Amino acid sequence: MIIFADVTVKFDRFTALPAFSLHVEEGEFFTLLGPSGCGKSTALRALAGFVDLSAGDIHVAGKKITHQPSGKREVGMVFQNYALFPSMNVRENIAFGLRVQKLSKAETDRRVHEIAERVDLSRQQLDKQVSELSGGQQQRVAIARALVLRPKVLLLDEPLSNLDAKLRRQLRIQLKELQGQFGITTLYVTHDQDEALSMSDRIAVLNQGRIEQIGTPQEIYKHSATEFVCTFIGExxxxxxxxxxxxxxxxxxxxxxxxxxxxxxxxxxxxxxxxxxxxxxxxxxxxxxxxxxxxxxxxxxxxxxxxxxxxxxxxxxxxxxxxxxxxxxxxxxxxxxxxxxxxxxxxxxxx
The missing domain is CATH 2.40.50.140 (Nucleic acid-binding proteins)
Structure with missing residues (x-):
């Protein structure tokens, strides 16, 4: 479904991703896990089209998207701070991408209400300002805004990191359930090992831009392939x-x-x-x-x-x-x- 083929990303003289290769299966909840600065967010942004590749190619659903503009990649992204528009209400935030695509008002309204219901946002909440919502509700708005465009891939860049510990635990379950309901291929970025172990179908552990190990949560934890993975995961x-x-x-x-x-x-x-x-x-x-x-x-x-x-x-x-x-x-x-x-x-x- 998603293929990184020898992808290299450089920022001036710094190489963030050196010859990065990865294959994510259709429908997987796949996590890129590693410490700050290991290249996981860079890989996500390369897939979204927000950073240019120095070498290599990226494929989604059999199509090479390496040089496609980000808006044409059929990829939805949820950022760490959600990047919601404070001047718009919830309905307008969710509808933003549809209006950019110039869909009719009737079709836009239909899809906004459909996706809001599926992510458990009420009609009353649709008319609220973003600032009136809790952190968990804001996250659902950000996910709805990404999914309403019906992307082939959902990208999540540390979406729980700004929430308190109890809410993070609750939203892990909800987020995984949502992904299962939609069946959408999801690439998730986090430095939190508990998130990765509890939510993922498979995990890639990154260190300095390189993949140390790919496997199921059980394989990563019980059969750590390298010393770095062993000491990074668990105690x-x-x-x-x-x-x-x-x-x-x-x-x-x-x-x-x-x-x-x-x-x-x-x-x-x-x-x-x-x-x-x-x-x-x-x-x-x-x-x-x-x-x-x-x-x-x-x-x-x-x-x-x-x-x-x-x-x-x-x-x-x-x-x-x-x-x-x-x-x-x-x-x-x-x-x-x-x-x-x-x-x-x-x-x-x-x-």
């Missing part, structure tokens, strides 16, 4: 060679002692000393813990490492600060990467 502990050595001494096989080795915090089990377990146990002391409602995050000190682990509130036993415990790790849950991998990734895991 991890980096294990020292000394701690790995205790595992090999205890009989673990296939571990690279000198490899950069990580374990996600939920894959460390905390048990009473000497309790039955499956995996390899290491004695530790609870240094501190932080309460998060449904779970606690424990900071633990072993002979060799300081580690973090999660205990759910319904797990029953919750150790106290200063208490001696065993931590249990299954070697199958470890993620290992070549020792020469970047120092920045390791630093990110320690934050």
């Amino acid at each position: 991890v502990n980096r294990l020292s060679p000394a701690l790995l050595g205790t595992f090999t001494t205890a009989g673990a096989v296939g571990l690279g002692i000198d490899a950069a080795t990580y374990v996600r915090i939920e894959n460390i089990k905390v048990v009473r000393p000497g309790a039955p377990h499956t995996g390899f146990a290491v004695p530790a002391t609870v240094e501190s813990h932080a309460y998060h409602g449904m779970h606690n995050v424990y900071h633990l000190r072993t002979e060799h490492d300081r580690l973090r682990a999660v205990l759910r509130g319904h797990d029953g036993w919750q150790p106290s600060d200063g208490e001696r415990v065993d931590i249990v790790i299954d070697p199958a849950s470890l993620l290992q990467y070549p020792a020469s991998a970047g120092v920045l990734a390791a630093a990110g895991a320690e934050q």
Whole structure:
């Protein structure tokens, strides 16, 4: 459906996207995920026609659109700040693109009411000013304005980043449901890993303009292909060679002692000393813990490492600060990467 073929985008001497290639399937909710400055918004804007390519081509639905004006690409875009017109009411905002296309008033009104109903905007809200709406309602207006043009592709550039955490969680669900209802191919840009994991059919993780990994949320999280992906997605502990050595001494096989080795915090089990377990146990002391409602995050000190682990509130036993415990790790849950991998990734895991 969407193909980036060796797309390069340069701004003066800076290369934002070097030979970027990507294939998005029809009907997918596909997310570009990465830190600020990694090139994800540049890729989105290149597809929309807002930035020129230095090399490569972009195809949508089998047609090359590389040199087409943005208005003829059949692409709808929702911006981070929604870019709604404050001088127009909701109805006029949604109808703006249709009027540019010179549709009749009757057809414009029909399509505005149709799309408003589908995104759960009432007729009363259509006559309100944008400033009278909540953040979530403004987002629906921006989506309606994009979808009323019946684009082949919907582009969303960090559309939830200006909302509070509770509203973001609510709108993730609504946005995904809307996309499913319309069945429209959607390319979503975010730096928020929770958004990406909870909403996407597939994810591309970007780093400095290059794709580190493409996969389903489960593949990205459980089988991170690179050290960067491993440390960017979720929370991890980096294990020292000394701690790995205790595992090999205890009989673990296939571990690279000198490899950069990580374990996600939920894959460390905390048990009473000497309790039955499956995996390899290491004695530790609870240094501190932080309460998060449904779970606690424990900071633990072993002979060799300081580690973090999660205990759910319904797990029953919750150790106290200063208490001696065993931590249990299954070697199958470890993620290992070549020792020469970047120092920045390791630093990110320690934050």
